[in-house]
Amino acid sequence: MDEQFDFKKxxxxxxxxxxxxxxxxxxxxxxxxxxxAARIWANVLLNNQYFLGLSLGAAFFLAVHRVSQSGWxxxxxxxxxxxxxxxxxxxxxxxxxxxGIHNIYGWTNNNPTDKVIEGKRAWLNIPFFFIRLVxxxxxxxxxxxxxxxxxxxxxxxxxxxYHNRKILFAGLFLVFYGITxxxxxxxxxMSLDAHWYSTLFGWYVLIGMFVTSLAFITLLIxxxxxxxxxxxxxxxxxxxxxxxxxxxxxxWTYQWFAQYELIWYGHLPEETSYxxxxxxxxxxxxYINLGVNFLVPFFGLITFNSKRHIGWVAIIAAIVLIGHWIxxxxxxxxxxAGDNAGIGLLEISMTLIYGCLFVYIVLRSLSIGPLVxxxxxxxxxxxxxxx
Amino acid sequence: MKSRSYISIYFDxxxxxxxxxxxxxxxxxxxxxxxxxxxxxGLDEALSIKRSRIPVxxxxxxxxxxxxxxxxxxxxxxxxxxLIIGGKPFFxxxxxxxxxxxxxxLFAGLSMVAAFLIRSKLKPDIRFEPFDESVxxxxxxxxxxxxxxxxxxxxxxxxxxxxxxxxxxx
Numbered sequence: 001m002d003e004q005f006d007f008k009k010x011x012x013x014x015x016x017x018x019x020x021x022x023x024x025x026x027x028x029x030x031x032x033x034x035x036x037a038a039r040i041w042a043n044v045l046l047n048n049q050y051f052l053g054l055s056l057g058a059a060f061f062l063a064v065h066r067v068s069q070s071g072w073x074x075x076x077x078x079x080x081x082x083x084x085x086x087x088x089x090x091x092x093x094x095x096x097x098x099x100g101i102h103n104i105y106g107w108t109n110n111n112p113t114d115k116v117i118e119g120k121r122a123w124l125n126i127p128f129f130f131i132r133l134v135x136x137x138x139x140x141x142x143x144x145x146x147x148x149x150x151x152x153x154x155x156x157x158x159x160x161x162y163h164n165r166k167i168l169f170a171g172l173f174l175v176f177y178g179i180t181x182x183x184x185x186x187x188x189x190m191s192l193d194a195h196w197y198s199t200l201f202g203w204y205v206l207i208g209m210f211v212t213s214l215a216f217i218t219l220l221i222x223x224x225x226x227x228x229x230x231x232x233x234x235x236x237x238x239x240x241x242x243x244x245x246x247x248x249x250x251x252w253t254y255q256w257f258a259q260y261e262l263i264w265y266g267h268l269p270e271e272t273s274y275x276x277x278x279x280x281x282x283x284x285x286x287y288i289n290l291g292v293n294f295l296v297p298f299f300g301l302i303t304f305n306s307k308r309h310i311g312w313v314a315i316i317a318a319i320v321l322i323g324h325w326i327x328x329x330x331x332x333x334x335x336x337a338g339d340n341a342g343i344g345l346l347e348i349s350m351t352l353i354y355g356c357l358f359v360y361i362v363l364r365s366l367s368i369g370p371l372v373x374x375x376x377x378x379x380x381x382x383x384x385x386x387x
Numbered sequence: 388m389k390s391r392s393y394i395s396i397y398f399d400x401x402x403x404x405x406x407x408x409x410x411x412x413x414x415x416x417x418x419x420x421x422x423x424x425x426x427x428x429g430l431d432e433a434l435s436i437k438r439s440r441i442p443v444x445x446x447x448x449x450x451x452x453x454x455x456x457x458x459x460x461x462x463x464x465x466x467x468x469x470l471i472i473g474g475k476p477f478f479x480x481x482x483x484x485x486x487x488x489x490x491x492x493l494f495a496g497l498s499m500v501a502a503f504l505i506r507s508k509l510k511p512d513i514r515f516e517p518f519d520e521s522v523x524x525x526x527x528x529x530x531x532x533x534x535x536x537x538x539x540x541x542x543x544x545x546x547x548x549x550x551x552x553x554x555x556x557x
Contacts, residue, residue, distance in 0.1 A: 257481075257484060260481065261481050261484070261485075264481050265473065265475075265481070265482075267473070267474070302446070303442075304438065304442070386428055386429070
């Protein structure tokens with residue numbers, strides 16, 4: 001019960017080495033092939049958004065389960081809990097966008113003849129952009145820290161007040177997150193195509209975030225089980241993670257299609273411009289996105305047995321993680337980098353830097369305490385859980 | 388033909404019931420049936436009942452529904468009655484998707500209900516006489532087959548001596 005994850009020097013060194021390698025390759029690519037400022041900043045934004053999504057989705061996972069007072073996730077709650085500690089780093093990295101804002105956000109350049117953007121000036125102006133950014137992150141960081149501190153208190157004290165507070169914090173987080181995740185996706189992604197709008201966009205991004213973090217939690221379970229931890233996580237818990245990945249992949253497709261179908265049917269020039277950019281220049285990636293994020297989890301996890309083997313679910317989760325990276329790529333790159341966009345060494349190396357940083361922070365936060373919050377009242381329910 | 392006789396073992400809780408099922412099966416007694424007012428977790432495993440194949444039927448009929456719905460729309464809008472709607476081509480896949488989806492769900496759902504009813508031999512005029520009305524309320528019963536030679540009642544009683552049963556009778 002008191003087993004603790006040992007973040008060995010070996011793993012730290014591997015992560016550090018990969019990260020240094022990523023930095024070196026990125027610098028080399030930038031110096032040699034000169035991809036242009038827009039593409040570099042678009043990469044920064046893409047990875048900021050992707051890894052921010054991983055940690056926000058994890059907080060959402062916890063909050064939803066706590067508000068609904070579900071018991072099954074209690075044994076693995078420290079995994080998403082550790083993922084939320086990346087948020088302060090994400091804040092700093094997102095502030096970096098200040099230096100590249102003119103390269104990727106077209107609306108930041110004054111153009112009085114552009115009536116559409118002039119009409120949106122009340123929302124789309126640089127000072128308010130950063131005020132909102134600070135508000136979003138302040139709320140997310142404060143609320144997730146409160147959630148985390150509270151569940152860490154449950155490891156030492158068996159006072160029921162911590163359990164009740166857990167539900168309260170989760171509720172607060174859900175309300176704040178529900179509003180800000182939509183608004184932040186308009187700010188950071190949708191405003192790349194400042195003339196275009198979609199009312200479904202916030203939902204679409206939210207579900208994408210949730211699916212990626214479900215996949216990442218599954219990969220963490222797989223990794224820790226391989227090292228011999230988490231013996232008490234049985235196929236029943238894996239089954240539930242797989243059900244969630246399966247269901248929310250379908251829901252993601254639903255959102256994708258709902259947005260596509262209406263724009264396709266309506267055929268209004270200001271709306272179709274978004275899909276025309278993506279379909280004309282990046283047709284292959286466009287269909288790969290749909291195939292990888294829908295067909296793979298749908299057929300890969302449809303049977304009973306396939307959901308119960310952690311090895312198989314981890315493979316699907318890894319594919320889904322890559323798939324949603326491609327999804328974010330399609331959201332951001334064609335708009336931010338234009339014809340310059342592509343998937344090359346620069347994208348891979350920059351994602352490697354972020355990925356190593358993210359994994360390092362998550363594993364370090366995981367290693368500071370036992371893997372199980374042993375005073376949680378639902379722990380027995382989770383132990384005996386049958387899906 | 389020899390009439391079949393059973394020994395019924397009564398419980399007022401599902402925990403001793405599960406325990407008794409495991410012990411009886413270990414001792415090679417034939418359990419004819421287990422009656423319970425609600426589904427008991429773990430009972431299927433304890434009785435080694437195989438997983439239901441209804442989801443397979445659901446998948447096959449769902450796939451059939453998808454093919455039928457898509458094929459029908461494709462036929463109607465290209466061959467049978469082509470109409471220009473909103474300037475779209477006759478064969479436009481996105482318009483077919485919502486109906487294909489709905490028919491898939493409908494076929495899968497209805498076929499699973501039908502498969503369940505047929506396999507369970509449930510039909511509108513079914514006559515059902517409960518073995519004992521208390522099993523629809525708060526009693527759990529194991530029925531052990533007692534048609535073989537020997538004194539099964541005594542044997543079962545001795546096997547279950549350590550378990551909290553309400554009543555064991557023929």
